[in-house]
Amino acid sequence: MHNKSLTELAxxxxxxxxxxxxxxxxxxxxxxxxxxxxxxxxxxxxxxxxAQAAEADAxxxxxxxxPLTGIPMAHKDIFCTDGVKxxxxxxxxxNFISPYDATVVEKLKAAGMPMLGKTNMDEFxxxxxxxxxxxxxxxxxxxxxxxxxxxxxxxxxxxxxxxxPITTGxxxxxxIRQPASLTGITGxxxxxxxxxxxxxxxxxxxxDQGGVFARDAADCALVxxxxxxxxxxxxxxxxxxxxxxxxxxxxxxxxxxxxxxxxYFGEGLDEGVxxxxxxxxxxxxxxxxxxxxxxxxxxxxxIPSYYxxxxxxxxxxxxRMDGVRYGxxxxxxxxxxxxxxxxxxxxxxxxxxxxxxxxxxxxSAGYYDAYYIKAQKVRRKIKEDxxxxxxxxxxxxxxxxxxxxxxxxxxxxxxxxxxxxxxxxLAVNLAGLPAISVPVEPVAGLPVGLQIxxxxxDESRLLNVAHQFQQATDWHKQSPxxxxx
Amino acid sequence: xxxxxxxxxxxxxxxxxxxxxxxxxSTAYGSEPNTQANVVDLAMPGVxxxxxxxxxxxxxxxxxxxxxxxxxxxxxxxxxYFYPDLPQGYQISxxxxxxxxxxxxxxxxxxxxxxxxxxxxxxxxxxxxKSLHEDFAxxxxxxxNRSGTPLLEIVSEPDLSNAKEAVAYMRKIHTLxxxxxxxxxxxxxxxxxxxxxxxxxxxxxxxxxxxxxxxNINSFKFVERGINIEVERQIDLIEAGGTVVQExxxxxxxxxxxxxxxxxxxxNDYRYFPDPDLLPVAITQELRDSVRxxxxxxxxxxxxxxIDQFELSEFDAGVLTSSRASSDYFExxxxxxxxxxxxxxxxxxxxxxxxxKAELDFADSKVxxxxxxxxxxxxxxxxxxxxxxxxxxxxxxxxxxxxxQIIEAKGLKKxxxxxAIEAIIDGIIEANPGQYEQYRSGKDKLFxxxxxxxxxxxxxxxxxxxxxxxxxxxxxx
Numbered sequence: 013m014h015n016k017s018l019t020e021l022a023x024x025x026x027x028x029x030x031x032x033x034x035x036x037x038x039x040x041x042x043x044x045x046x047x048x049x050x051x052x053x054x055x056x057x058x059x060x061x062x063a064q065a066a067e068a069d070a071x072x073x074x075x076x077x078x079p080l081t082g083i084p085m086a087h088k089d090i091f092c093t094d095g096v097k098x099x100x101x102x103x104x105x106x107n108f109i110s111p112y113d114a115t116v117v118e119k120l121k122a123a124g125m126p127m128l129g130k131t132n133m134d135e136f137x138x139x140x141x142x143x144x145x146x147x148x149x150x151x152x153x154x155x156x157x158x159x160x161x162x163x164x165x166x167x168x169x170x171x172x173x174x175x176x177p178i179t180t181g182x183x184x185x186x187x188i189r190q191p192a193s194l195t196g197i198t199g200x201x202x203x204x205x206x207x208x209x210x211x212x213x214x215x216x217x218x219x220d221q222g223g224v225f226a227r228d229a230a231d232c233a234l235v236x237x238x239x240x241x242x243x244x245x246x247x248x249x250x251x252x253x254x255x256x257x258x259x260x261x262x263x264x265x266x267x268x269x270x271x272x273x274x275x276y277f278g279e280g281l282d283e284g285v286x287x288x289x290x291x292x293x294x295x296x297x298x299x300x301x302x303x304x305x306x307x308x309x310x311x312x313x314x315i316p317s318y319y320x321x322x323x324x325x326x327x328x329x330x331x332r333m334d335g336v337r338y339g340x341x342x343x344x345x346x347x348x349x350x351x352x353x354x355x356x357x358x359x360x361x362x363x364x365x366x367x368x369x370x371x372x373x374x375x376s377a378g379y380y381d382a383y384y385i386k387a388q389k390v391r392r393k394i395k396e397d398x399x400x401x402x403x404x405x406x407x408x409x410x411x412x413x414x415x416x417x418x419x420x421x422x423x424x425x426x427x428x429x430x431x432x433x434x435x436x437x438l439a440v441n442l443a444g445l446p447a448i449s450v451p452v453e454p455v456a457g458l459p460v461g462l463q464i465x466x467x468x469x470d471e472s473r474l475l476n477v478a479h480q481f482q483q484a485t486d487w488h489k490q491s492p493x494x495x496x497x
Numbered sequence: 498x499x500x501x502x503x504x505x506x507x508x509x510x511x512x513x514x515x516x517x518x519x520x521x522x523s524t525a526y527g528s529e530p531n532t533q534a535n536v537v538d539l540a541m542p543g544v545x546x547x548x549x550x551x552x553x554x555x556x557x558x559x560x561x562x563x564x565x566x567x568x569x570x571x572x573x574x575x576x577x578y579f580y581p582d583l584p585q586g587y588q589i590s591x592x593x594x595x596x597x598x599x600x601x602x603x604x605x606x607x608x609x610x611x612x613x614x615x616x617x618x619x620x621x622x623x624x625x626x627k628s629l630h631e632d633f634a635x636x637x638x639x640x641x642n643r644s645g646t647p648l649l650e651i652v653s654e655p656d657l658s659n660a661k662e663a664v665a666y667m668r669k670i671h672t673l674x675x676x677x678x679x680x681x682x683x684x685x686x687x688x689x690x691x692x693x694x695x696x697x698x699x700x701x702x703x704x705x706x707x708x709x710x711x712x713n714i715n716s717f718k719f720v721e722r723g724i725n726i727e728v729e730r731q732i733d734l735i736e737a738g739g740t741v742v743q744e745x746x747x748x749x750x751x752x753x754x755x756x757x758x759x760x761x762x763x764x765n766d767y768r769y770f771p772d773p774d775l776l777p778v779a780i781t782q783e784l785r786d787s788v789r790x791x792x793x794x795x796x797x798x799x800x801x802x803x804i805d806q807f808e809l810s811e812f813d814a815g816v817l818t819s820s821r822a823s824s825d826y827f828e829x830x831x832x833x834x835x836x837x838x839x840x841x842x843x844x845x846x847x848x849x850x851x852x853x854k855a856e857l858d859f860a861d862s863k864v865x866x867x868x869x870x871x872x873x874x875x876x877x878x879x880x881x882x883x884x885x886x887x888x889x890x891x892x893x894x895x896x897x898x899x900x901x902q903i904i905e906a907k908g909l910k911k912x913x914x915x916x917a918i919e920a921i922i923d924g925i926i927e928a929n930p931g932q933y934e935q936y937r938s939g940k941d942k943l944f945x946x947x948x949x950x951x952x953x954x955x956x957x958x959x960x961x962x963x964x965x966x967x968x969x970x971x972x973x974x
Binding site for chain 1: 536539540541542543544545546547548575577579581584585586587637639766768769770773774775776
């Protein structure tokens with residue numbers, strides 16, 4: 013059951029091959045059996061999942077089921093879930109039971125998907141290896157000595173290890189695409205504004221975007237269709253008409269113009285990864301696409317720009333974690349200032365503190381123009397690069413990450429080297445574009461992801477381009493040893 | 498040395514929207530603590546603000562009313578600081594792109610001249626919650642009902658030269674926002690309050706002196722007193738060789754002094770930056786036009802119209818147009834009775850004094866404009882006398898019914914029937930032969946005695962003019 017696509021699962025459920033309760037129990041059993049070595053879940057909600065599955069079975073029996081009814085899933089622990097602990101990977105929210113559902117949670121609930129639990133993540137989505145989680149590092153199912161990437165590392169590992177058919181994630185600087193790449197699955201970050209941010213705990217509001225992990229693009233298309241849409245509770249959500257992303261999956265790629273930025277193949281890119289990506293591009297040629305070399309001249313400025321804007325926004329976003337109304341509060345505060353200082357010092361981990369301090373500094377009187385305003389100017393330039401490129405090409409392709417999964421602990425104490433691992437993904441968030449990571453040929457047994465970047469609100473094409481590749485290849489069907497059979 | 502005072506006011510007017518600036522919670526005053534705070538007001542993780550468009554309309558209306566620039570784009574910014582009654586850890590306000598730009602309004606000075614006061618800007622922002630330090634021993638309670646309530650902060654130019662001008666300006670804004678229906682103006686409930694920036698400089702000096710900011714003053718009286726005391730303090734300080742430091746001060750009306758709250762060095766660096774959760778607010782020409790079409794008649798224009806249309810005195814018209822509710826009340830009664838002067842007297846007299854005593858607003862008057870209208874009609878059609886009318890008004894106020902019901906029930910109708918009055922007079926003369934004889938023999942003063950007796954016997958209902966006439970003819974016959 014755990015190797016089937018969503019379409020197959022839905023068909024089986026309708027045909028009565030098994031019930032949603034059985035299917036859900038199957039995944040709960042797998043979590044029980046395998047997650048000890050992976051640590052991909054922070055909370056498993058078996059009772060909720062089985063109750064929702066029973067409801068789904070009733071709907072299936074009554075003939076009122078939708079395409080996702082009865083198929084279990086898991087949410088990144090950044091999405092608020094009514095009555096369920098929502099920790100965001102932090103000690104700060106270890107005791108936080110959300111009193112409401114995020115819009116994404118509401119939507120997938122309404123679609124009839126039982127929730128298996130909440131997946132592990134880097135603390136407040138800050139990290140590229142899932143090592144900053146208060147709940148411990150997540151291990152990569154392909155090699156448990158290695159990281160699964162981050163920040164949505166738990167969601168990626170869970171899908172790669174077949175502990176859930178699909179999981180949600182969020183992507184602020186690569187947090188869906190990079191872990192998808194490192195764990196050999198498919199992950200899409202939609203256009204900024206496509207998926208409501210309401211109830212998705214904010215890291216950097218102008219960059220955060222919810223998305224989905226699945227094993228292939230067709231499954232992503234199905235779930236993304238259910239997650240997307242304008243939300244009156246999120247002023248930055250787009251009023252763009254919602255589409256069924258599955259409808260154009262089968263379009264031919266004949267004549268597709270693929271832009272390949274030379275800046276994405278420069279120094280720092282692992283040779284093996286480079287070779288795999290280039291092989292994939294050859295595959296696209298065989299599918300009828302045309303490769304066009306393009307320039308994204310401001311690529312190198314993405315990291316400095318991102319590491320001003322994201323910390324600046326997070327420094328304010330995390331101010332509400334003050335120990336007053338919810339979350340961690342220190343023992344026996346002597347006065348208000350003591351309560352603030354100790355609650356926050358104890359509740360936040362070091363990466364979060366680092367970014368809050370960087371952001372606070374960047375917004376301070378006398379530094380604001382030099383840092384924040386300058387970074388926003390650079391951001392506009394990066395966006396202009398993409399807008400110009402899309403005048404000539406339909407999609408842009410390159411690597412997601414410069415390397416395959418690195419070892420747990422390898423970069424933990426070297427933040428700059430960690431930041432550099434997001435070099436190809438950050439610019440997409442700064443520009444607000446949609447992008448997807450698709451598994452290509454592994455290097456030394458470790459997965460590699462191809463990044464496909466689309467134009468604004470062009471997710472249908474992205475999914476179509478990814479799906480056609482997956483029709484011609486079977487990299488996405490490979491499973492890590494011990495988790496597939 | 499001669500000194501000159503420079504004052505600028507920052508007025509906080511709470512916009513009278515049903516829901517908060519960025520959440521759907523009610524803004525009603527006086528509910529149980531924290532019953533009007535939803536997940537957004539509590540700043541739960543993951544929540545997002547959504548702008549209340551009614552607040553935008555009201556701010557635009559204020560801008561149009563003071564002839565200010567209302568720019569195409571305004572931007573919300575986060576003002577960062579920590580306080581328990583500020584759940585987000587930042588206030589959503591506006592910084593370099595406010596919704597209302599430079600405007601002005603005129604105030605009347607005591608010498609009858611008018612002075613134009615510049616309004617630098619007005620911007621939208623959220624109010625904070627309330628910290629309750631008294632209710633819990635050793636702890637502070639936080640009530641978030643007010644948290645997120647929309648405020649319009651109206652910042653004046655430093656154009657005000659003394660406390661009286663400051664009060665005149667504040668009153669003018671107070672009247673205006675109520676006329677526009679954008680703020681209830683209730684100062685007790687904190688719906689309208691101000692900070693005053695006060696500095697002094699030697700007369701003729703161009704450079705401004707260092708200012709102190711008096712925080713959170715919520716009455717006209719305190720504004721005047723607070724400024725005067727602060728000016729005195731600054732002058733005394735400088736003349737004694739000291740210097741004024743830039744700081745925030747509190748006016749304490751009980752001790753009749755201002756005292757330091759925090760100095761500039763202790764001031765927060767608010768680290769303003771554009772709020773990424775909110776799009777820039779686009780004000781279209783269409784919106785400006787539609788708000789302009791809703792703009793009510795402004796107080797000064799209405800006052801002049803009352804003078805012209807109803808031939809009211811400058812004073813009466815001024816008092817009536819000091820609030821929209823009083824001017825509306827008056828106009829309903831004046832038009833319905835056709836007796837403008839009499840209506841003005843009743844509204845500014847009996848009604849205003851009852852409202853004052855009961856601390857009620859015109860809108861909450863216990864005598865409706867319709868009831869006052871019928872009362873005035875009964876005066877003018879001679880059914881009741883003016884003095885009886887006051888008693889009827891009192892009865893309506895006390896909820897005893899409408900004019901005619903009360904007149905009927907209490908038998909207050911004027912007796913104008915000559916025969917009935919004659920019969921009473923005859924009875925009085927018969928009962929008081931001694932007084933009658935004295936009057937007849939020249940003691941004219943006793944006429945008053947007979948009037949009094951007659952009125953008493955008629956329980957005050959006899960028409961006094963008729964009583965006079967008939968008594969004269971009978972006594973002098």
